[in-house]
Amino acid sequence: MTTNLQVVKSLSPKKPHVNIKLKVLEIETMSIKTFDQGKPFLDLIVSDEDGDRISLTIKHFLKAKYENILKPQNNYLFNRVFVNNNTSRSKNQHSNHACKLMLEAKTTVLPVESSDWSGDGGFKFISFADLLAKNLEEGVTADVIGMVTKFSEEKQYGNTDDEQSKYRVINLRDLEGLSLSCTLWGKFMRLFYNYVNSEEEKQCVILIL
Structure with a gap:
């Protein structure tokens, strides 16, 4: 069983590889000229069991490996996921964390069952x-x-x-x-x-x- 699980609030580039349990909220295929040689990649919004959100990127060379595994509203255990600085100028209310996550070739993803996720079905409503x-x-x-x-x-x-x-x-x-x-x-x-x-x-x- 995986130990030393992190939560979104504790993430920092000072510890670049972590194990974390996350719910996939949204998956979008994107293409940006200045990123990943302009090739299509996956951009995900994910949350931990406390309802805190962060963005997760899957680069083009791993896209085919994970796009049929990861599904919205499903929960996964990510082992050895990379933590990087979030330098995107398109930060939003969903992923305004100082860090962002990125899957690597050595990252493993396992589906998990959990009823402990908080929040309103993955939504974080603004008044x-x-x-x-x-x-x-x-x-x-x-x-x-x-x-x-x-x-x-x-x-x-x-x-x-x-x-x-x-x-x-x-x-x-x-x-x-x-x-x-x-x-x-x-x-x-x-x-x-x-x-x-x-x-x-x-x-x-x-x-x-």
Whole structure:
């Protein structure tokens, strides 16, 4: 059995190789000219059992090895994962840790069962009060939940008449009664609007973003 398990809060480049148990929240294939010779790599958001998040990168030469193993909302034991400084300028509310993780050829990944993960299904919701008070840096991403109370008319941005240029502004309300506007774009906007206005029985609609 693996010992000396770390948690996200304890990670530091001063100890570059650690063993850690993590839940995979999101997996995205990315390609950046200035990273990994521009080849597609995997960018993951993961969290430990305390709900603390960190980003994890799988470079192109290991992509094929792990993309069929790692699945969102599954838990894994990572042995000998590399800890590096997080120098990305795209830090966000999901991965604003000073460090980031990277799998190496010697890293082993084992599925594990656990019911100890905290948090709301992997979400880390930001309060409307913090958003309205602008307590977050501009450009970060965040999880938001609210009740849909209003839709605006469909509008178009710019002169390009394509689906992605269409948008609607909706109002969301939280449990404290605070309201927040949110812009939905393109295909997602249309699918969501059609769902809310379907002929099914009208009911309260909660949106998680």
